[in-house]
Amino acid sequence: MKTALITGVTGQDGSYLAELLLKRGYRVYGLNRRKALAGMDNLKNVLNNNNFEMVEGDLSEESRLNAIIRDLQPNEIYNLAAQTFVPYSWTNPLYTCNINCLGVLRILEAIRIYSPGSRFYQASSSEIFGKTKEKSQNEMTYHYPRSPYGCSKSFGFNIARNYRESYGLFVCNGILFNHESERRGLEFVTRKITHTLAEIELGLSEKLILGNLNARRDWGYAPDYVKAMWMIMHHKKPDDYIVSTGEDHTIRDFAELAFKAVGIDIRWEGEGLNEKGLAGNKVLVEVSKKYYRPAEVDILKGNASKARKILGWKPETTFEEMIKRMVEHDVDLLKRSNGEN
Ligand code: NAP
Ligand code: G4F
Numbered sequence: 001m002k003t004a005l006i007t008g009v010t011g012q013d014g015s016y017l018a019e020l021l022l023k024r025g026y027r028v029y030g031l032n033r034r035k036a037l038a039g040m041d042n043l044k045n046v047l048n049n050n051n052f053e054m055v056e057g058d059l060s061e062e063s064r065l066n067a068i069i070r071d072l073q074p075n076e077i078y079n080l081a082a083q084t085f086v087p088y089s090w091t092n093p094l095y096t097c098n099i100n101c102l103g104v105l106r107i108l109e110a111i112r113i114y115s116p117g118s119r120f121y122q123a124s125s126s127e128i129f130g131k132t133k134e135k136s137q138n139e140m141t142y143h144y145p146r147s148p149y150g151c152s153k154s155f156g157f158n159i160a161r162n163y164r165e166s167y168g169l170f171v172c173n174g175i176l177f178n179h180e181s182e183r184r185g186l187e188f189v190t191r192k193i194t195h196t197l198a199e200i201e202l203g204l205s206e207k208l209i210l211g212n213l214n215a216r217r218d219w220g221y222a223p224d225y226v227k228a229m230w231m232i233m234h235h236k237k238p239d240d241y242i243v244s245t246g247e248d249h250t251i252r253d254f255a256e257l258a259f260k261a262v263g264i265d266i267r268w269e270g271e272g273l274n275e276k277g278l279a280g281n282k283v284l285v286e287v288s289k290k291y292y293r294p295a296e297v298d299i300l301k302g303n304a305s306k307a308r309k310i311l312g313w314k315p316e317t318t319f320e321e322m323i324k325r326m327v328e329h330d331v332d333l334l335k336r337s338n339g340e341n
Contacts, residue, residue: 001051005072007031007059007107008080012183013123015042017078017226018052024230027051029072031081033058042183059103062110069107070114076233078121079107082153085187086127089149090294100152101159108163108171119170121233122160125153126177126218126244126300136303139175139240146295161240170238174229177244177302180322181222182329189251190219190326193258198330200284201262202338207284211291213252216299220245221317231311244302245315255285257320261327 004021008014009030021028028046032054046052055072057064059081069077082100083089089096104122111118129137130146143154157173164171184191189210199205220243228243259266266284307313317325 001025001027002076003027003029003072003074004076004078005029005031005055005068005074006078006080007057008078008082008123009054010040010042011080011084012042012181012185012222013179013226013229014078014080015046015183016181016223017080017229018043018046020226020230022046022049022051026076027053029053029055029068029074031055031057031059031068059099059106062106065106066110066114069110069118073115074118076119076121077107077111078123078229078233079104080123082123083149085185086147086149087293089147089152093148096148097152097155100149101155104156105159108159108169111169112163112167116167116169119233119238120160120163120172121229122156122171122173123229124157124160124173124175124240125150126175126242126302127297128154128157128175129300130297131295132300136246136301137242138303139242139306146297147293150297157240164238172232172238173240174232175240175242175302176225176228177218177220177242177300179220179222179225179243180326182326183222184326190254190323191330193251193255194323194326194330195334197258197262197264197327198334201264201331202334202340204334204338207286208255209286209288209291210251210255211288211293212296213255213287214250214298215296216248216250216301218244218246218248218301219254219319219322220315221322224316228307228311228313231307231313235311239310241307241311242302242304243307243313244304245319246302246304247319248299248301249319254323257323258327259284261324262331 083096127150180190196208
């Protein structure tokens with residue numbers, strides 16, 4: 001039986017990947033750090049599976065990572081754990097780099113010394129491209145990160161590639177563009193929109209307060225993207241791949257479609273801080289500088305033609321379908337927690 005270790009298993013991608021690997025007959029070990037409260041919602045589909053096991057550990061703890069990798073000798077290691085929220089990386093840059101830079105290196109060293117036969121996947125990010133001038137970004141696009149998070153992911157990408165080239169290890173980077181789902185954290189803009197909208201719909205919230213509405217992102221659906229991770233790890237040659245849809249949309253586009261999905265018509269007025277979404281006379285969307293960033297990534301749009309050509313991967317879920325699923329999920333979730341269903 002094949003074995004895989006997933007770091008970040010409690011997160012959006014880790015939980016979908018665990019489900020995918022269990023379905024494909026793997027024994028899956030999920031790295032889990034201690035929390036005051038259990039927060040295992042994403043893993044409800046896998047916790048009772050006999051082929052799934054949690055192992056305690058943290059990306060900051062080198063000796064523990066060494067022991068886990070030495071003892072398990074996993075066939076595949078997917079490093080999805082990270083400090084993932086871009087604004088937090090300005091307030092906590094050293095912590096972000098400890099986990100997102102040194103954390104990657106700790107695992108690579110553990111593989112090099114104790115388990116050189118393990119295949120390794122590093123969760124790289126389109127944030128490495130930051131202030132790019134390229135209309136769409138591919139594997140060769142230069143890195144110009146705009147946040148400590150982006151810088152940390154650039155290091156993670158480069159050190160992973162360097163271990164492949166220096167030691168001949170089977171090491172891959174998936175450079176994934178933004179991907180969302182019903183399991184996305186509430187602080188990220190897409191889920192913030194769909195969850196607040198569900199609150200507005202049920203009368204639990206008055207309005208949605210957002211930052212920069214004009215940033216453009218290439219948004220895909222997380223379950224489609226974890227399939228790409230597996231395909232990257234199963235190509236005969238280890239390599240780096242962009243995973244994206246090739247479409248970009250503004251935050252405003254996302255909000256408008258989300259409102260449409262619950263049948264509320266929003267109109268936008270004015271620019272910048274005076275920008276408001278109106279339904280009847282009611283203000284539903286406001287812009288606050290509180291959510292502006294010290295340096296913004298204005299536009300990201302990926303060119304995944306290498307993944308399409310070499311791996312045969314392509315996105316399956318449209319932007320509209322994804323938004324509809326997220327909105328319906330959040331309305332249903334809040335109805336259930338309100339005892340309405
Ligand atoms: P997520 O939902 O925020 O999950 C992050 C995971 O990392 C959680 O399981 C978290 O555990 C774990 N983690 C954080 N710090 C840790 C530490 N010190 N030790 C061990 N585990 C730790 O993130 P995601 O959206 O699934 O993203 C997965 C990976 O892909 C990340 O590396 C992210 O940077 C990268 N990425 C994401 C996107 C995207 O759009 N989603 C795009 C490109 C790249 P807790 O539950 O304990 O907090
Ligand atoms: O949803 P976001 O916080 O995601 P961001 O910064 O693009 O990062 C995500 O995608 C990366 C891949 O490119 C991952 F590597 C990273 O881990 C994370 O998953 O913000 C998206 C955009 C930004 O331009 C932000 O300024 O939305 C804008 N925005 C506008 N109002 C907002 C808000 N972002 C948040 N979080 N909250 C707002 O109220």
